[in-house]
Amino acid sequence: MAGTGIQYPDHFITRLQAIWGRGFLSPGGPEEVKRIVQGLGLTGKALLDIGFGTGGPGAVLAGLGAQVTGTDIEAQLLPHAQATRAASPHADQITLILTKPGPLPFDDNSFDVVFSKDSLIHVPDKGAMFDEILRVLKPSGIFAASDWLMGAGDGPAQVMADFNARGYLDFRMATADQTKHLLTSCGFHDVTTLDRNAWYADLAAREVKKVEEDLYDDLAAIVGEEIMREWLSVRRHLAEAARLGGLCPTHLRAIKPASGL
Numbered sequence: 001m002a003g004t005g006i007q008y009p010d011h012f013i014t015r016l017q018a019i020w021g022r023g024f025l026s027p028g029g030p031e032e033v034k035r036i037v038q039g040l041g042l043t044g045k046a047l048l049d050i051g052f053g054t055g056g057p058g059a060v061l062a063g064l065g066a067q068v069t070g071t072d073i074e075a076q077l078l079p080h081a082q083a084t085r086a087a088s089p090h091a092d093q094i095t096l097i098l099t100k101p102g103p104l105p106f107d108d109n110s111f112d113v114v115f116s117k118d119s120l121i122h123v124p125d126k127g128a129m130f131d132e133i134l135r136v137l138k139p140s141g142i143f144a145a146s147d148w149l150m151g152a153g154d155g156p157a158q159v160m161a162d163f164n165a166r167g168y169l170d171f172r173m174a175t176a177d178q179t180k181h182l183l184t185s186c187g188f189h190d191v192t193t194l195d196r197n198a199w200y201a202d203l204a205a206r207e208v209k210k211v212e213e214d215l216y217d218d219l220a221a222i223v224g225e226e227i228m229r230e231w232l233s234v235r236r237h238l239a240e241a242a243r244l245g246g247l248c249p250t251h252l253r254a255i256k257p258a259s260g261l
C-alpha cells in the first residue's frame with residue numbers, strides 16, 4: 001500500500017477491525033485508550049485526537065467526558081468514523097475534521113489535551129508535528145499519546161528496519177530516545193515514555209493465530225485470497241518484529257510549560 005497515497009483502503013479497514021474491533025485501527029481497544037489518558041480527568045476538557053481512524057478512540061474519550069475534535073487525512077475513513085460517532089451516546093461531544101498533512105488547522109492554545117493513538121508513525125517530520133502539538137496546546141496542556149516506536153540497540157532496530165524495507169506500510173519510526181529528545185527540544189517538559197512491547201509481543205502472536213484459525217476463510221471471502229495470503233505473511237513478520245523487541249508500541253506523555261515560563 002505504500003506509495004498509493006491511501007494507507008487504509010476499505011479492505012484493510014475490514015481486516016484490521018476484524019482483529020482489533022469495530023472502530024479501532026490499532027490494538028488494545030477501549031482499555032488501551034483509557035490507559036493512555038489514565039489520571040488526566042477529561043471531563044469538559046478540549047481534546048484533539050490526531051488520526052481518528054474509524055472513530056473508536058474518540059468515542060472512548062468522549063465517554064470519559066472530553067470534548068473531542070478528531071482529525072484525519074484519509075477521506076475514506078470519515079464515513080466509518082461518522083458511523084462510530086452516530087452510535088456513541090456522546091456523539092454531541094465529537095467533531096470530525098479532515099485535514100492535510102502538515103500544520104494543524106487550529107489556533108494557538110486551543111486544547112487542554114492532545115491525544116493520538118498509533119498515528120504519528122505515519123508522520124515523516126516528527127519534530128514539526130511536535131512543534132504544532134505544542135503550539136495548539138494551552139499553557140500547562142498535556143500531550144498523551146501512543147505511537148509505534150522502534151526498539152533501541154542494533155538487533156531490535158535492524159529487525160524493524162528489515163520489516164520497513166519490505167515496504168508493506170508507510171511506517172516512519174523513531175526510537176524512544178529520539179522521540180524524547182525531539183519532544184524536549186521543541187519545548188515540552190516532564191517527557192516520559194512507557195514501552196508496551198511485552199504486552200504487544202504476546203498479543204501480536206495471538207492475533208496471528210486468530211487470523212490463521214478463526215478469521216482467514218471469512219475474510220478471504222470478502223477481500224480475496226491473494227490479499228489475505230500477503231497480509232498473513234505481513235502479520236507473521238510484524239509479530240516476529242515485536243517478539244524480537246523491534247516493534248515497541250509506546251505511551252508518550254509530555255507537558256507544555258505554563259504561560260510565561
Ligand SMILES: C[S@@+](CC[C@H](N)C(=O)[O-])C[C@H]1O[C@@H](n2cnc3c(N)ncnc32)[C@H](O)[C@@H]1O
Nearest residue numbers: 024025026051052053072073074101117119122
Ligand atoms: C493505525 S491508524 C490508527 C487510527 C486510530 N487512532 C486508532 O487507534 O484506531 C493511523 C491513522 O493515522 C492517520 N494519519 C496518518 N497521518 C496523519 C496525519 N498527518 N494527521 C492525521 N492523521 C494521520 C491515518 O489516516 C490513520 O487513520
